Amino acid sequence: MASNVWFIVGASNGFGRAIGFEALRRGDNVVATSRNPAKMADLKEAGALVLALDVTSNDASIQAVFQKAIDAYGKITHCINAAGYILEGSAEESS
Known part of the structure; x- marks a missing residue:
């Protein structure tokens, strides 16, 4: 069994996917x-x-997902939050 367990939030694309x-x-x-x-x-x-x-779910839902990970591997050694979005444009257009 590998010693490192990565918990990656936002792993469907971008940095999270690459790290996974x-x-x-x-x-x-x-x-x-x-x-x-x-x-x-x-x-x-x-x-x-x-x-x-x-990640916008309530605390109990998020804790349940973490518990599934711990149940599967016994621990989490690395936690990466790669969830997010980017808003591009000048300040006048983006505010």
Whole structure:
């Protein structure tokens, strides 16, 4: 069993996805989360535990997802929050 367990929020694309694949490549365990788990089918196929998580959910829902990860691997050694969005434009257009 790998010693590192990565819990990645926002693993369906971008940095979260890249970190997930790199951790798996290194032999670590990965818990990949996003609002839409179907977007992470390739991470699941590569060996990640894929779970649905919406960071805007209530505390109990978020804690339940963390508990599933701990139940699966016994611990979490790395927690990455890669969920988010970008708003581009000048200050006048974006405010």
